[in-house]
Structures are given as C-alpha cells and as structure tokens.
Amino acid sequence: MAPLLDSNLKLTERASKIFNEWFTLYSNEDDKMSPETCSLFIKGCTGEHPPVTDDRIVNMFKAYDKNNDGFIEREDFITFYETACRGKAETVRENLRHHNIRSDLKKLSEVKEEEDFEAKDMPRFKISKNTEYFNLLMSLLDHPKSLVAEEAWNLIQMLATNPEIYTKVL
Numbered sequence: 001m002a003p004l005l006d007s008n009l010k011l012t013e014r015a016s017k018i019f020n021e022w023f024t025l026y027s028n029e030d031d032k033m034s035p036e037t038c039s040l041f042i043k044g045c046t047g048e049h050p051p052v053t054d055d056r057i058v059n060m061f062k063a064y065d066k067n068n069d070g071f072i073e074r075e076d077f078i079t080f081y082e083t084a085c086r087g088k089a090e091t092v093r094e095n096l097r098h099h100n101i102r103s104d105l106k107k108l109s110e111v112k113e114e115e116d117f118e119a120k121d122m123p124r125f126k127i128s129k130n131t132e133y134f135n136l137l138m139s140l141l142d143h144p145k146s147l148v149a150e151e152a153w154n155l156i157q158m159l160a161t162n163p164e165i166y167t168k169v170l
Contacts, residue, residue, distance in 0.1 A: 002105040004085040004092060011082050014105045019081045022099070023074050032071035035061065045095040128159040 004015045011019065026041040027033050033041065035052035042056060043049040050057065064076040072080070084092050093103065100108040119125060127133045137159075140152035 001103040004089060004105075005082070009082075009086060011078065011085065012105075015081075015085070016078065018096070018099075018101060018105060019078055020074065023077045027074070030071075032073055033077060034071055038072065045098050047098065124158055125160050128162045131162070131164055134159075134162045134164075 002014060003012055006012050022041070022044075023033065024031075026037045026044070028037055035057050038057050038060060039050055039052055039054070042054070060080065061070070061072065064072050064080050066073075066076055081092065096103075096105070102108065102111070127137065137152055137156060141149050141156075143149045143152070
C-alpha cells in the first residue's frame with residue numbers, strides 16, 4: 001500500500017497529483033469548487049448525489065472556504081485531503097477506490113495486465129481438471145449453510161467443464 005503522507009505528514013507526490021486531478025475534474029471554469037460541484041465530487045466518492053445543503057458540503061465550506069467567497073480553491077481542497085489523510089485515512093482510501101485508484105495509488109486505467117499466460121494455467125481450468133479439487137468443490141453444494149453452497153455454485157459455473165464429467169455426458 002502506497003503511503004498518502006510523507007514523513008513530514010504532507011501529501012506524497014503521487015497523492016497530491018491525484019487530488020489535484022480531482023480538483024480539476026470537479027472545479028468550475030474559474031478553477032474553484034462551488035457547492036454544486038462539491039456535490040458532484042461527493043457523488044464521485046460515494047455514489048450518492050447530495051443536495052448542496054448536505055452537512056458534508058456545508059461543513060466542508062465552513063472549514064475550507066478560507067476567504068468566505070462561497071468557493072473552495074485548489075489549495076484549500078488539497079489541505080482538506082491532507083487533513084483527511086491524517087485523521088480519516090480509510091475514508092480517503094475508500095474515495096480512491098471509488099475513483100478506480102488502487103492502494104498503490106495507480107489508476108486502474110494505467111495498469112496493463114500481464115497476459116503472458118495460457119488459459120490452461122488459470123485457476124478455473126486447474127480446479128476443473130483436478131478431479132479431487134472438483135469433487136471437493138461439488139461436495140460444498142451439500143453444505144448446510146446455504147451461502148456456502150450458493151458461492152460454491154457460483155464458482156462452479158465459472159469453471160471449465162470437468163473432462164471426466166464431459167466424457168460421461170457424451
């Protein structure tokens with residue numbers, strides 16, 4: 001997990017870059033965040049679209065609108081996140097996840113999956129081809145707790161066809 005703060009309790013370069021990008025994304029044409037754009041920002045972080053009268057917005061503007069002009073400026077927004085990283089790091093991490101940023105502070109869109117493996121090397125193929133594993137998984141369908149059986153069934157549906165069963169069906 002990449003740190004959000006450095007040893008001086010200031011945002012790391014990568015964290016600062018992300019929060020600056022967010023500010024640019026959610027600020028208006030004057031490079032300021034209004035209560036309306038702050039509402040959109042909260043929607044991006046939580047999925048809910050609060051009204052501008054929501055306590056989170058009102059309290060954020062009370063605390064971080066330093067010149068009381070009804071707008072939060074970039075520096076204030078960065079200060080907001082720096083403070084949040086000190087006291088509510090898990091909430092900040094959750095905000096990052098909602099914006100598709102991994103714990104190593106890389107955007108999912110920046111990460112290229114390594115695809116130098118064959119399908120037969122994937123776990124779903126290995127489980128289905130190994131009769132012992134497959135039978136063990138099938139036995140979970142009779143588990144007394146329905147959630148276990150349900151999850152086992154969900155996994156079985158993703159597996160390749162077991163070769164032994166396949167030959168019996170034909």
